[in-house]
Amino acid sequence: RGSTEAQWVALQEEWGQPCAAIDELMQLIGLQTVKKSVLALYAQIQAERRYEESQRMPLGFNFCLLGNPGAGKTTVARILGRVLHELGVRASDTFTQTSAEELVRKGADEAAQAIEEAMGGVFFVDEAYMLEPDSSKEGRAILTQLLTVAEDRRTEISIILAGYKDDIENKLYAANPGVKSRFQRGEIMFGDYNEAELRRILLGLVHKHRWRLEDERVTNVVARRVARARGTKGFANARSMRIAL
Numbered sequence: 001r002g003s004t005e006a007q008w009v010a011l012q013e014e015w016g017q018p019c020a021a022i023d024e025l026m027q028l029i030g031l032q033t034v035k036k037s038v039l040a041l042y043a044q045i046q047a048e049r050r051y052e053e054s055q056r057m058p059l060g061f062n063f064c065l066l067g068n069p070g071a072g073k074t075t076v077a078r079i080l081g082r083v084l085h086e087l088g089v090r091a092s093d094t095f096t097q098t099s100a101e102e103l104v105r106k107g108a109d110e111a112a113q114a115i116e117e118a119m120g121g122v123f124f125v126d127e128a129y130m131l132e133p134d135s136s137k138e139g140r141a142i143l144t145q146l147l148t149v150a151e152d153r154r155t156e157i158s159i160i161l162a163g164y165k166d167d168i169e170n171k172l173y174a175a176n177p178g179v180k181s182r183f184q185r186g187e188i189m190f191g192d193y194n195e196a197e198l199r200r201i202l203l204g205l206v207h208k209h210r211w212r213l214e215d216e217r218v219t220n221v222v223a224r225r226v227a228r229a230r231g232t233k234g235f236a237n238a239r240s241m242r243i244a245l
Helices: 003-015 020-026 032-048 073-086 100-106 108-117 137-152 165-173 177-186 195-209 218-227 238-242
Strands: 063-067 095-099 122-126 158-163 187-190
Touching: 003 020, 003 032, 020 032, 020 073, 032 073, 032 187, 063 073, 063 165, 063 177, 073 095, 073 122, 073 158, 073 187, 095 100, 095 108, 100 108, 100 122, 100 137, 108 137, 122 137, 137 158, 137 177, 158 165, 165 177, 177 187, 195 218, 195 238
Parallel strands: 063 158, 063 187, 095 122, 122 158
Antiparallel strands: none
């Protein structure tokens, strides 16, 4: 077993609580740093249960997923929601997905309603840096709503932001110190897939869609070519493989 798989087995033996959502996470290609972060979350939640409820400090489980597109951020956000529900941290597995652009377009009032409807579960904001709080009055108001809920109702809902690392830092953290203080503890960094992982992703697509390849070695060439763009902003990871053949 890989290191994270072995760690997951050990944690279940230690705490005696399975989690189907983490099982699913362990099956995903790559994402070792992400998996370690989720296993640390599992251990933290279990450790808190050593204390009587009256002795526990109410914690917020808010996250900021940082990385290029196609790296699995939305998939992992959904899994995180299920993890929190399975472990009893959230009342439901409700997962509300939106984008900063959509929130700004609809306005602060509709954003507040959407957040309220997500109570008990997860409210996920993709490309969160596009709230542009320094230049957008509506975006600034929505960000304030998110920060207020992330703090004042931290036992009722989890806010998950996602986007490029530098844009989140420069456009959100820098604009409002409250963002960093509420989300930095839940930061999860998504690295780009390496060449071997990209090839596995491509082979999975080939088998899933029953595409015919005269020579499967062509996937080596495709993965190598796509992998050259790793580490650059905007590298599309798994999305690149979907359009590579």
